[in-house]
Amino acid sequence: MSHQRGSDHSLEHDEVSSLIPWYVNDTVDVHERQRVDIHVATCAVCREDLAVQNRIFEGMEAQPALDYMPVASLKRLQARLDVSQARSAAPQAPPEPVRRETWRGGRMAASVGALAIAIGVLAAGRWVQFEARVKEPSYRTVTKATLRPPGEVIRAVFSPTITLEELQHLLDEAQLKIVSGPTEAGVYSLASNSSVAVHSSLQQLRRHSAVRFAEETVPEPESGNLP
Amino acid sequence: MTLPAKISPKERDSALLVAVAAGDRRALEELYLGYHRRLARFLSRFTPRYENIEEIINDTFMVVWQNANDFRHASQVSTWIIGIAYRTALKSFRRQKNHNGERSLEDYPVPTVDPTFDAEVHDWLKHGLNQLPVEQRLTLELAYHMGHSLEEIAVITECPVGTVKARMYHAREKLRQYLPALSGASPDLPSRTE
Numbered sequence A: 001m002s003h004q005r006g007s008d009h010s011l012e013h014d015e016v017s018s019l020i021p022w023y024v025n026d027t028v029d030v031h032e033r034q035r036v037d038i039h040v041a042t043c044a045v046c047r048e049d050l051a052v053q054n055r056i057f058e059g060m061e062a063q064p065a066l067d068y069m070p071v072a073s074l075k076r077l078q079a080r081l082d083v084s085q086a087r088s089a090a091p092q093a094p095p096e097p098v099r100r101e102t103w104r105g106g107r108m109a110a111s112v113g114a115l116a117i118a119i120g121v122l123a124a125g126r127w128v129q130f131e132a133r134v135k136e137p138s139y140r141t142v143t144k145a146t147l148r149p150p151g152e153v154i155r156a157v158f159s160p161t162i163t164l165e166e167l168q169h170l171l172d173e174a175q176l177k178i179v180s181g182p183t184e185a186g187v188y189s190l191a192s193n194s195s196v197a198v199h200s201s202l203q204q205l206r207r208h209s210a211v212r213f214a215e216e217t218v219p220e221p222e223s224g225n226l227p
Numbered sequence B: 001m002t003l004p005a006k007i008s009p010k011e012r013d014s015a016l017l018v019a020v021a022a023g024d025r026r027a028l029e030e031l032y033l034g035y036h037r038r039l040a041r042f043l044s045r046f047t048p049r050y051e052n053i054e055e056i057i058n059d060t061f062m063v064v065w066q067n068a069n070d071f072r073h074a075s076q077v078s079t080w081i082i083g084i085a086y087r088t089a090l091k092s093f094r095r096q097k098n099h100n101g102e103r104s105l106e107d108y109p110v111p112t113v114d115p116t117f118d119a120e121v122h123d124w125l126k127h128g129l130n131q132l133p134v135e136q137r138l139t140l141e142l143a144y145h146m147g148h149s150l151e152e153i154a155v156i157t158e159c160p161v162g163t164v165k166a167r168m169y170h171a172r173e174k175l176r177q178y179l180p181a182l183s184g185a186s187p188d189l190p191s192r193t194e
C-alpha cells in the first residue's frame, strides 16, 4: 500500500526515509518532525524502518563499560609534548618530532613568548575548575624537560595498565634500568644496563605495545654527568 | 583579550584553537578535557581497549597541536577534531592489519556495556555491530548517538554525502538481520501480517 500514489509519494518517501535517523535521536526540527509523522502514517515501509531505527538508536544509547581517565591520559600527552618541545628546542634535534608521527609538516609551535600571551587569554571561567581537577601545574618548561638524571639514555612512557612484573621483564629484555621517574607526566628515565647499543634497546622497547613512547636522549656535549 | 563569561561551546572551541595555534599548551589541555569523553565514547565503537582509545585521542591532539594554524575558522572545530580522530583510528586499524595480516573485525569488538542496561536490548546490536566494517560502525555512532548531520559526517569522514548515506543504509540492513524475532513484547514494531 505504500507506493500507490506515484512519484510524489515516492519522492516524499525517499526524503523522509533519509530523515529517520535524526528523527529517532530527536535532532530534526519541528517541520521535519511533522513531515515524518504525516508520511509514516501512510507508508508501511517507513513505519517499519522507523521502528527498526528506534531500536538501533535505543541500543546505541547504552554507555560503553569504559573507565574514562581524562587526566591520566592528558598527562601522557603532556609527556609527549614535553619531549617533542625539548627536541625541537635542541639544535641537534632530529627532524621527526615523535615516534610514528608522519603528520604534515611536523612543526612544533613551541614559542614561549606566544605561550605567555595566550595563558592570559583564558584566565576566566572554567579555567579555575580545570586547574582544580588537574591539581598540580601541568605546564612544564622546555628547560625543565631537558634536565637529565645521570646515565639517562632513554626517556619512556609506559601504558598505565602495565604491571610491575611486566615492566621489569620489558626492561630486562631491553637491558635497561630505571634511573629516575616517573615524573608527574609519567616519564621514566632509563639507563643502559650493559654495553648493548642504545638504539637496539630502543627498538626492543618500541616493539612492546605497553610502551607508549620511547626516545633516545639527545646527548649533552658539555655534560659532566657521563661516567 | 579575555573570553566573555557566557560564550557558546562553538565560540569557546574556536577561541581555544586560536590560542593553541599561538602555542598555548593550557588551551590545548582545556580543549583536550572538553573532548576527551566524547572522543573516547566515539572510539569505543572502534576498539574496547581504553589504552588504544587513549593512544588515538593523544595522537589526535598531537595533530591538533601541530596543525592548529591550518584550521579554517569557517568550519567547525568539533568536526575538525572528530575528523582527525576518525582518520587516526582508521590508520591505526590499517596498520594493525598490515602487521598482523588479515584480521577479522572480531578483533575489534565493540565493548560490553553497562551491566545495568537491559542485556536483551543490546546483545543483538553488539553482535550486529561486530559484523560491520569499522567505517559503518563509526558512521552510525556519529549519526545516531552524536547527532551529526549527513553533511557534517561527510566532512568528518572526508567522503561524499552519498557514501555516508550508503554506509548508513548497509549498516542498517545488516543490523536488521540481528534484530531478535519479534514477539508480542515489542509493541513498537508493526506486524508484517497487517
Ligand SMILES: [Zn+2]
Binding pocket: A002, A012, A013, A014, A016, A017, A039, A043, A044, A045, A046, A047
Ligand atoms: Zn515511506
